[in-house]
Amino acid sequence: MSGGTFVGMPAFPEAAHEAVSNKTLRANLRHATHTIRGKRAKAVAEMSDWAQLREAGKRIKDHTLRHLDRYLVQLEESVTAAGGVVHWAADADEANQIVIDLVRMTGESEVVKVKSMATQEIGLNEALEAEGIAAYETDLAELIVQLGKDRPSHILVPAIHRNRGEIRDIFTREMSEWGRPAPEGLTDTPAELAEAARLHLREKFLRAKVGVSGANFMVAETGTLVVVESEGNGRMCLTLPETLISVVGIEKIVPTWQDLEVFLQTLPRSSTAERMNPYTSTWTGTTDGDGPQTFHLVLIDNGRTDTLADEVGRQALRCIRCSACLNVCPVYERAGGHAYGSVYPGPIGAILSPQLRGTASEIDASLPYASSLCGACYEVCPVAIDIPEVLVHLRERVVQGGPATREGNKVVLKPAKGHAAERAAMRAARWAFGHPGALRTGQRLASRTRRFHPRTLPGPGRAWSGTRDLPAVPAEPFRDWWQRTHGGKDTTK
Amino acid sequence: MNSRDLILGRVRRALADVPRDDTPYDQAVDRDYLREHGNLGVEETVELLAENLADYRAIVHRCTDAELPAQLAGMLAAHGSTSVVVPPGLPPAWLSAADITRVEDRAESTVYDLDEVDSVVTACALAIAETGTIVLDGGPDQGRRRITLVPDHHICVVRVPDQVVSSVPQAFELLDPARVLTWISGPSATSDIELDRVEGVHGPRTLEVVLVSGDGRA
Numbered sequence: 001m002s003g004g005t006f007v008g009m010p011a012f013p014e015a016a017h018e019a020v021s022n023k024t025l026r027a028n029l030r031h032a033t034h035t036i037r038g039k040r041a042k043a044v045a046e047m048s049d050w051a052q053l054r055e056a057g058k059r060i061k062d063h064t065l066r067h068l069d070r071y072l073v074q075l076e077e078s079v080t081a082a083g084g085v086v087h088w089a090a091d092a093d094e095a096n097q098i099v100i101d102l103v104r105m106t107g108e109s110e111v112v113k114v115k116s117m118a119t120q121e122i123g124l125n126e127a128l129e130a131e132g133i134a135a136y137e138t139d140l141a142e143l144i145v146q147l148g149k150d151r152p153s154h155i156l157v158p159a160i161h162r163n164r165g166e167i168r169d170i171f172t173r174e175m176s177e178w179g180r181p182a183p184e185g186l187t188d189t190p191a192e193l194a195e196a197a198r199l200h201l202r203e204k205f206l207r208a209k210v211g212v213s214g215a216n217f218m219v220a221e222t223g224t225l226v227v228v229e230s231e232g233n234g235r236m237c238l239t240l241p242e243t244l245i246s247v248v249g250i251e252k253i254v255p256t257w258q259d260l261e262v263f264l265q266t267l268p269r270s271s272t273a274e275r276m277n278p279y280t281s282t283w284t285g286t287t288d289g290d291g292p293q294t295f296h297l298v299l300i301d302n303g304r305t306d307t308l309a310d311e312v313g314r315q316a317l318r319c320i321r322c323s324a325c326l327n328v329c330p331v332y333e334r335a336g337g338h339a340y341g342s343v344y345p346g347p348i349g350a351i352l353s354p355q356l357r358g359t360a361s362e363i364d365a366s367l368p369y370a371s372s373l374c375g376a377c378y379e380v381c382p383v384a385i386d387i388p389e390v391l392v393h394l395r396e397r398v399v400q401g402g403p404a405t406r407e408g409n410k411v412v413l414k415p416a417k418g419h420a421a422e423r424a425a426m427r428a429a430r431w432a433f434g435h436p437g438a439l440r441t442g443q444r445l446a447s448r449t450r451r452f453h454p455r456t457l458p459g460p461g462r463a464w465s466g467t468r469d470l471p472a473v474p475a476e477p478f479r480d481w482w483q484r485t486h487g488g489k490d491t492t493k
Numbered sequence: 494m495n496s497r498d499l500i501l502g503r504v505r506r507a508l509a510d511v512p513r514d515d516t517p518y519d520q521a522v523d524r525d526y527l528r529e530h531g532n533l534g535v536e537e538t539v540e541l542l543a544e545n546l547a548d549y550r551a552i553v554h555r556c557t558d559a560e561l562p563a564q565l566a567g568m569l570a571a572h573g574s575t576s577v578v579v580p581p582g583l584p585p586a587w588l589s590a591a592d593i594t595r596v597e598d599r600a601e602s603t604v605y606d607l608d609e610v611d612s613v614v615t616a617c618a619l620a621i622a623e624t625g626t627i628v629l630d631g632g633p634d635q636g637r638r639r640i641t642l643v644p645d646h647h648i649c650v651v652r653v654p655d656q657v658v659s660s661v662p663q664a665f666e667l668l669d670p671a672r673v674l675t676w677i678s679g680p681s682a683t684s685d686i687e688l689d690r691v692e693g694v695h696g697p698r699t700l701e702v703v704l705v706s707g708d709g710r711a
């Protein structure tokens with residue numbers, strides 16, 4: 001799979017170990033995750049019906065997934081009726097080829113891109129480049145990452161691992177290679193850096209004939225696509241070019257227009273901790289005289305149907321990519337996004353990547369161990385994905401093998417053997433349990449997920465945990481008991 | 494087999510374990526969340542809109558219908574603007590007091606033309622109080638999406654209380670998905686550099702919202 005795996009990436013424990021010893025990275029991450037975490041809690045507390053919204057979001061997505069074939073066909077019909085063209089791609093290579101052909105048909109050799117996890121997942125930029133097509137990332141953080149010849153380390157703030165001095169240096173050194181150079185005497189104040197990016201990118205927006213985007217949601221009933229963003233680079237890419245190509249995973253469907261009322265309340269608050277993100281764009285096919293007059297939607301599978309085939313793991317497809325789970329994860333906070341070796345870092349990455357890609361590689365086999373099972377990720381998730389449950393399930397899969405689906409075919413996986421998996425599991429487990437506080441963070445949920453806490457670690461970890469006590473999880477934490485016995489309203493499902 | 498059939502076939506096989514469920518969709522999901530938060534009166538809702546707009550760093554002004562032309566003229570002058578984009582259906586009276594070059598957004602005008610313009614004045618489809626959001630739907634008094642994107646200064650006029658709803662669910666009831674919609678909550682912003690908020694990377698760096706109330710003469 002092109003671009004999906006970070007080539008040469010060490011498995012999680014090694015990569016995490018390296019990241020943990022990088023002081024700057026840790027300080028940046030800690031600052032960032034704690035800041036967003038605190039703000040998010042406040043933004044969520046404003047909504048007295050948060051539990052109901054969360055449950056509705058979960059139900060909408062589950063319903064969609066259980067009728068996904070029907071909704072995909074309906075979406076295709078409504079997008080086509082609105083003037084768009086729908087393409088289907090079974091894997092990354094096919095998706096990339098479709099986009100390459102579409103760009104070629106326009107006669108252009110450059111495209112502007114709005115940040116999209118799906119296109120990162122399939123390695124679209126690299127595939128375009130190999131065909132002589134320049135793909136410009138236009139999100140400020142993505143620009144920093146692209147100019148720095150780097151990888152994103154967070155879903156929402158991809159350049160979170162870079163500080164302002166580093167960004168100034170990257171801009172000064174690299175901008176002239178790609179277009180308008182950085183202004184003389186650029187300082188490291190965020191306002192000046194943002195201004196440099198504005199000027200550099202505006203030149204590209206104004207001349208761009210082709211835009212490439214992802215989408216946060218697609219509405220089956222109406223054929224509407226939705227992009228949620230802050231900077232306006234999304235609006236630029238969606239509005240100014242003549243041709244728009246949107247590359248979207250098949251799980252991003254919601255059935256009806258009304259469903260968006262749920263997610264446009266839960267997504268911004270979970271994500272950037274804002275009541276609403278600065279810009280949301282919705283479009284339905286093409287509109288005469290306003291925006292691109294040619295619209296292509298590329299629907300990608302790339303492991304999603306295999307994920308759907310897993311009864312426990314399919315809930316990962318509910319994910320709306322808010323990144324809240326990253327910001328509360330004690331493992332992510334210390335290890336950083338790069339350690340996960342995929343475009344999906346943090347707790348969601350730990351369950352999504354091994355399902356999308358299978359657990360054949362060492363990094364994918366180690367990902368289900370990249371967690372302390374503290375449950376904090378489940379607690380914040382706006383669509384209530386039980387990440388700890390899926391993690392335990394995937395650990396079993398890695399250790400014991402068993403039935404799975406790969407590229408639509410039922411297969412029986414062999415237990416991961418050899419030292420690699422064992423070492424991965426051992427080191428990850430020791431590391432997570434060895435960090436005091438890691439388990440405490442989500443203790444409330446920890447006891448809810450108690451049945452997933454092994455007395456001893458499964459498989460390769462057993463020998464190790466056999467001689468050590470894993471921290472015990474109380475049957476009912478104090479706060480739960482207090483709420484239960486003092487009439488506190490329990491809002492957690 | 495083409496990829497469409499391949500993917501749909503995989504989906505169906507993947508769901509083989511799922512029991513058939515023909516519950517109509519409107520019964521499949523409980524919508525017991527709130528249609529609005531709190532029980533605000535009309536004036537309080539407008540007040541909340543103003544507060545939330547300001548909280549996300551839009552500059553908020555209030556005036557009456559009769560005062561609007563002078564208000565807009567004053568704002569454009571204060572911003573130092575010498576030119577303004579005008580959507581085709583903007584009420585002519587709104588800019589009647591402004592001594593400024595008017596640029597109409599024509600089909601043939603290019604984005605480079607737009608890039609030269611200082612400001613844009615539009616109406617809106619509606620505004621959402623709880624989130625401090627204005628929504629544009631491309632109506633004649635709002636124009637194409639690009640005119641509120643390329644110029645660096647956007648002035649948006651909201652009729653209060655007629656165009657104000659409380660909440661996101663109420664907004665979805667009124668908006669038409671067939672139109673292109675732009676939801677705007679404050680000016681363009683980024684927190685990509687060490688989480689420091691900076692206004693304006695690509696969209697307008699200054700968003701001014703005028704809440705206009707009828708003065709009985711309009």
Ligand code: SF4
Binds near residue numbers: 270318320322348
């Ligand atoms: S798993 Fe949940 S919390 Fe994590 S990114 Fe997805 S929706 Fe957000």
